[in-house]
Amino acid sequence: MATDRDEQQRQQRELEEIRRSFAEMGARMGSLFEPTELDEPDRSLTPAPPAPPAAAPARPRWWWAGALVLLFLAGTAFGWILPRSGGGSASPPPTQPSQTTAPKAAAPEPTPPPKPKTSVPESCVNAAELADEVISRLDRNVRDQRLFLALRDYTIASQACRREASS
Numbered sequence: 001m002a003t004d005r006d007e008q009q010r011q012q013r014e015l016e017e018i019r020r021s022f023a024e025m026g027a028r029m030g031s032l033f034e035p036t037e038l039d040e041p042d043r044s045l046t047p048a049p050p051a052p053p054a055a056a057p058a059r060p061r062w063w064w065a066g067a068l069v070l071l072f073l074a075g076t077a078f079g080w081i082l083p084r085s086g087g088g089s090a091s092p093p094p095t096q097p098s099q100t101t102a103p104k105a106a107a108p109e110p111t112p113p114p115k116p117k118t119s120v121p122e123s124c125v126n127a128a129e130l131a132d133e134v135i136s137r138l139d140r141n142v143r144d145q146r147l148f149l150a151l152r153d154y155t156i157a158s159q160a161c162r163r164e165a166s167s
Contacts, residue, residue: 121161130154
């Protein structure tokens with residue numbers, strides 16, 4: 001029982017020490033969360049510092065809106081005027097007189113290179129058709145002997161296509 005009481009007293013002393021250190025720190029730092037001084041009760045009677053001077057009156061919002069509209073109109077006017085007064089008349093520039101020399105012979109237009117004719121071996125066409133059939137059966141969820149036969153035929157046709165394409 002004595003140890004519980006000693007423990008409570010020790011905690012109370014620590015708590016008081018912490019409160020006192022916070023109060024001292026608040027007095028030095030001017031904290032708003034802790035009292036400034038525990039020893040000076042007359043501190044609240046000191047006069048408040050003078051109010052800061054009144055700030056210059058802010059311009060009304062309509063003034064800023066007017067300035068923006070004026071700036072927009074000035075930009076539009078300059079954009080409209082500057083291209084039209086390009087330093088010359090609206091007529092096109094005069095063409096240079098042509099020389100009286102003999103005309104050059106027209107060069108023949110280059111012909112494009114011939115396009116290679118693509119040909120696909122017949123076995124590749126068959127392989128593509130069989131592949132379509134296999135995919136169609138898989139999509140329709142037809143998984144029977146017809147799928148097995150189509151897949152076997154596709155495998156044989158694709159091997160023949162590879163042989164023809166590589167030779």
